[in-house]
Amino acid sequence: MSEQTVDPAADPQAVLTSSQQDDEPPRGFWARYARANSLVVTLLAFVTAMILGGLLIAVADPRTQDASHYFFQYPWDTFRYGFAAIGHGYVALFQGAVFNPHTAAKGTWAGYVGPISETLTNATPLILGGLSVGLAFRAGLFNIGGQGQVIAGAICAGFVGFHWQLPPGLHLLLGIIAGALGGAAWGGLAGLLKAKTGAHEVITTIMLNYIAVSLLAYLLSVKGFQAPPYGQAISNTVHKSAQLPPLLGSSVRVHGGLILALLAAWFVHWLLTKSTLGFRLRAVGANQFASRTAGMSVERSYITVMLIAGALCGLAGVSQILGTNSQLTGDIDAGIGFDAITVALLGRANARGIVAAGLLFGALHAGGTQMQSATGTPIDLVQVIQSLIVLFIAAPMLVRAIYRLKGSTSGVAGELAKGWNG
Amino acid sequence: MTTEVATAPEDLVVEHRVAQVPVSRAQRFGACGALVVIGLVTLWRFGIDGHHHQDASIRLGSNFAKHVPHFTVPAVPVAWVAGGLTILLGLLWLVVPRRRWFGPVMGVGITLFVVALICWLASASSFAYVDVVGLLTSGIALSVPLILGALAGVMCERSAVINVAIEGQMLAGAWAAALFGSVIGAAAGLLSAAVAGALMGWLLAVFAIRYLVNQVVLGVVLNVFAAGLTGFFYDAFMQPHSQSLNEVAVLENHKVPLLGDIPVVGPLLFDTGYIVYLTYVLIVLVDVWLFRTRWGLRTRAVGEHPKAADTVGIRVLAMRYRNVILGGAIAGIGGSYFVFAVGSFSKNITSGQGFIALAALIFGRWSPRGAVGAALLFGFASAMQTTLSINAPSIPSNFVAMVPYLATILAVAGLVGKVRAPAADGEPYVKG
Numbered sequence: 106m107s108e109q110t111v112d113p114a115a116d117p118q119a120v121l122t123s124s125q126q127d128d129e130p131p132r133g134f135w136a137r138y139a140r141a142n143s144l145v146v147t148l149l150a151f152v153t154a155m156i157l158g159g160l161l162i163a164v165a166d167p168r169t170q171d172a173s174h175y176f177f178q179y180p181w182d183t184f185r186y187g188f189a190a191i192g193h194g195y196v197a198l199f200q201g202a203v204f205n206p207h208t209a210a211k212g213t214w215a216g217y218v219g220p221i222s223e224t225l226t227n228a229t230p231l232i233l234g235g236l237s238v239g240l241a242f243r244a245g246l247f248n249i250g251g252q253g254q255v256i257a258g259a260i261c262a263g264f265v266g267f268h269w270q271l272p273p274g275l276h277l278l279l280g281i282i283a284g285a286l287g288g289a290a291w292g293g294l295a296g297l298l299k300a301k302t303g304a305h306e307v308i309t310t311i312m313l314n315y316i317a318v319s320l321l322a323y324l325l326s327v328k329g330f331q332a333p334p335y336g337q338a339i340s341n342t343v344h345k346s347a348q349l350p351p352l353l354g355s356s357v358r359v360h361g362g363l364i365l366a367l368l369a370a371w372f373v374h375w376l377l378t379k380s381t382l383g384f385r386l387r388a389v390g391a392n393q394f395a396s397r398t399a400g401m402s403v404e405r406s407y408i409t410v411m412l413i414a415g416a417l418c419g420l421a422g423v424s425q426i427l428g429t430n431s432q433l434t435g436d437i438d439a440g441i442g443f444d445a446i447t448v449a450l451l452g453r454a455n456a457r458g459i460v461a462a463g464l465l466f467g468a469l470h471a472g473g474t475q476m477q478s479a480t481g482t483p484i485d486l487v488q489v490i491q492s493l494i495v496l497f498i499a500a501p502m503l504v505r506a507i508y509r510l511k512g513s514t515s516g517v518a519g520e521l522a523k524g525w526n527g
Numbered sequence: 528m529t530t531e532v533a534t535a536p537e538d539l540v541v542e543h544r545v546a547q548v549p550v551s552r553a554q555r556f557g558a559c560g561a562l563v564v565i566g567l568v569t570l571w572r573f574g575i576d577g578h579h580h581q582d583a584s585i586r587l588g589s590n591f592a593k594h595v596p597h598f599t600v601p602a603v604p605v606a607w608v609a610g611g612l613t614i615l616l617g618l619l620w621l622v623v624p625r626r627r628w629f630g631p632v633m634g635v636g637i638t639l640f641v642v643a644l645i646c647w648l649a650s651a652s653s654f655a656y657v658d659v660v661g662l663l664t665s666g667i668a669l670s671v672p673l674i675l676g677a678l679a680g681v682m683c684e685r686s687a688v689i690n691v692a693i694e695g696q697m698l699a700g701a702w703a704a705a706l707f708g709s710v711i712g713a714a715a716g717l718l719s720a721a722v723a724g725a726l727m728g729w730l731l732a733v734f735a736i737r738y739l740v741n742q743v744v745l746g747v748v749l750n751v752f753a754a755g756l757t758g759f760f761y762d763a764f765m766q767p768h769s770q771s772l773n774e775v776a777v778l779e780n781h782k783v784p785l786l787g788d789i790p791v792v793g794p795l796l797f798d799t800g801y802i803v804y805l806t807y808v809l810i811v812l813v814d815v816w817l818f819r820t821r822w823g824l825r826t827r828a829v830g831e832h833p834k835a836a837d838t839v840g841i842r843v844l845a846m847r848y849r850n851v852i853l854g855g856a857i858a859g860i861g862g863s864y865f866v867f868a869v870g871s872f873s874k875n876i877t878s879g880q881g882f883i884a885l886a887a888l889i890f891g892r893w894s895p896r897g898a899v900g901a902a903l904l905f906g907f908a909s910a911m912q913t914t915l916s917i918n919a920p921s922i923p924s925n926f927v928a929m930v931p932y933l934a935t936i937l938a939v940a941g942l943v944g945k946v947r948a949p950a951a952d953g954e955p956y957v958k959g
Contacts, residue, residue, distance in 0.1 A: 161759060165759065165760075165763035165764070247744070249747065298936065298939075298940050304940045304941070305939060307691070307743050308885075308886075308936075308939050309936050309939060311885070311886070312886060312933070312935050312936045313932075313936070315879065315883075315929070315931075315932045316933065319926070319928045319929045320929075322925045326923075443750070443751060444751075446744070446747050446748075447748065450744065450748075483759045483762030483763055485755045485761075485874075486755070486759050487755070488751055488752075488755025488758065488759075489755035489756050490755075491755070492748050492749070492751040492752035492755060493752070495748050496734065496740075496745075496748050496749075499738075499741070499745065499748065500739075500740050502738050502739075503734075
């Protein structure tokens with residue numbers, strides 16, 4: 106294992122451009138396969154995670170369990186039922202995420218586009234959150250504070266949404282801006298602490314997450330915020346004028362937040378590849394000392410990137426409160442903050458990759474719900490698959506070892522191999 | 528200071544001076560401001576706005592126990608005195624700040640505030656009395672998993688592997704404790720919790736040390752993995768057969784013969800469940816381990832300067848593997864406490880306590896004693912929050928819940944002196 110000695114920190118640029126890194130593409134499928142660029146590793150990581158997930162489905166299947174009791178008398182039954190369970194599970198996953206012939210047979214619009222709508226609805230905040238984490242990655246920061254920023258954004262957008270009375274278009278616009286500002290404030294705080302005191306952003310963002318959770322819990326017990334009759338921890342309902350419009354008709358859930366997410370992806374792509382600011386951020390991320398020597402303000406970059414990252418997560422909060430839901434609850438963030446980290450890693454911290462990764466994980470979430478109701482396989486399987494994919498992608502050497510591949514690209518995570526003090 | 532000695536070698540006179548480390552402006556004014564604000568809040572909320580003409584009845588033990596010391600104090604005067612003293616302390620700090628006094632000064636200020644708060648609570652008309660020992664007991668109960676989680680973090684991070692996955696290790700431990708605890712027995716549950724935590728620790732170690740994955744990323748992903756896997760198995764097996772697979776004996780209290788009879792300390796510390804006693808042992812063990820044994824010296828060397836450690840023949844990676852796996856085992860035991868406290872596992876039973884343990888580790892400056900102290904502080908804050916949310920709805924208890932996190936942010940922001948992680952913490956070591 107000679108590639109183990111490659112120091113990931115020594116060659117950060119290789120990580121950023123790892124997908125186009127191969128100098129001379131070898132000919133023939135197998136030669137290319139064996140060279141294993143990051144796309145192949147990504148696919149193999151996905152396949153491996155799905156195989157392991159399949160094993161879990163089989164283990165959890167009651168019929169397979171029963172058959173395993175007489176495994177040594179008649180092993181075929183165990184395999185037959187096991188594979189049947191895996192097949193049914195993954196078919197249900199696909200039906201929940203892309204197209205379901207059973208609901209389509211009813212002939213209604215919702216029956217046809219329902220699964221896709223669910224996928225897109227789930228993907229919207231994941232894309233926004235993933236962009237936030239990915240952007241911070243590129244500037245060398247690790248934004249674990251998605252949860253807090255989503256909550257802060259949702260609180261602000263929600264407040265504007267249910268407390269103010271404004272004409273339709275303006276109300277929505279102000280709600281979106283308020284959400285972005287709320288998230289930006291929450292993220293910017295971590296950036297400010299990092300720039301002014303050197304406090305590690307991982308620690309401060311984790312702490313800010315819990316502060317946001319407590320703040321939300323407090324607000325949900327305050328009159329004017331809490332919905333009457335003040336029995337439940339749930340906020341007032343956002344006015345119709347501030348809600349994101351449905352995209353595919355009102356019978357399915359997908360809403361204008363998706364447009365917001367795609368615009369944000371375009372913006373992040375432009376920011377990173379075309380703008381001076383993006384160049385500065387990437388330079389600081391690649392080598393803060395060289396950037397400082399070149400006259401860039403590392404501190405200002407940290408604050409700026411955390412402001413933008415926070416705003417992106419705030420928009421994810423907007424999508425949650427003005428789109429998917431219309432009332433604030435204690436779990437308005439729905440785990441987006443942490444899922445976003447996996448999205449950003451799978452998307453290799455670039456805008457296109459993040460959109461694709463967000464769609465994939467959105468599909469997994471949507472399909473997981475269908476899988477649970479159709480076959481009884483717990484939806485937590487999706488979390489397992491998701492974490493396995495990211496684990497394999499973060500450790501490409503492991504994937505190469507499993508599939509006997511050669512190659513030298515390091516993982517996206519290796520780029521940030523630095524400690525609390527760095 | 529070292530430069531002075533180095534630049535004057537020909538004098539051959541070594542001047543010994545006790546370096547007076549100056550207090551930073553932020554710390555000087557920040558601490559003063561904090562103390563004055565706390566004092567003013569005390570004066571206003573518990574003094575001016577307090578329950579006049581009512582005395583606070585305080586008991587050191589529950590109502591059911593016999594011969595419990597109890598006394599009554601006038602709540603409002605106590606608040607005036609406590610508030611005044613806190614403000615005085617803040618002003619005193621502003622005039623003569625000394626770095627060494629920072630901890631004690633803040634400690635006294637916070638204690639005065641808590642005393643006034645408890646007196647105020649006890650003087651409320653809805654209240655017969657406040658049982659201080661009961662409050663402390665529930666504080667310790669809430670601290671135990673935090674202490675174990677923080678100790679796990681100390682083990683890992685002293686050997687330079689960042690452990691954000693404490694939450695996942697605790698969750699795995701809790702799950703295993705519930706499953707094997709109900710199938711085989713409580714002792715097996717505890718053991719399997721340690722094993723499950725160790726397995727999660729092993730995963731962390733393999734991916735961090737062998738595959739050089741960024742350790743914070745890894746920790747986050749492992750937390751998701753543990754939450755997903757335990758949730759999956761809970762739904763698939765444990766919930767349908769909860770009678771046989773998810774029912775453990777709730778932790779019983781065992782009184783230590785002599786120590787348990789000491790008036791206040793006895794019921795507080797020596798009349799609890801065996802996991803708590805195990806925690807005492809582990810606290811001492813980890814502290815001795817790290818600072819009094821060869822193993823500990825090597826662990827710390829590996830954490831501060833792996834290259835130097837490697838040069839003198841310490842097997843850097845092996846030390847890291849061992850410490851991370853052992854740390855995982857400790858966190859697993861910490862996780863089992865959640866299960867043994869209520870008698871069953873439920874999804875995400877650790878509910879973010881692993882992250883508070885991480886906060887305690889950082890707040891305690893990566894030392895076992897500091898981490899334990901911070902964990903106790905956070906545990907008591909949590910107990911106080913519960914008491915307040917039930918008994919004094921007029922005080923927003925959610926703000927009390929923020930205290931650990933705010934304290935940690937202030938700590939890493941340098942307001943509580945310099946917080947420094949082990950020098951090599953989080954950096955993979957590659958030989959060559």
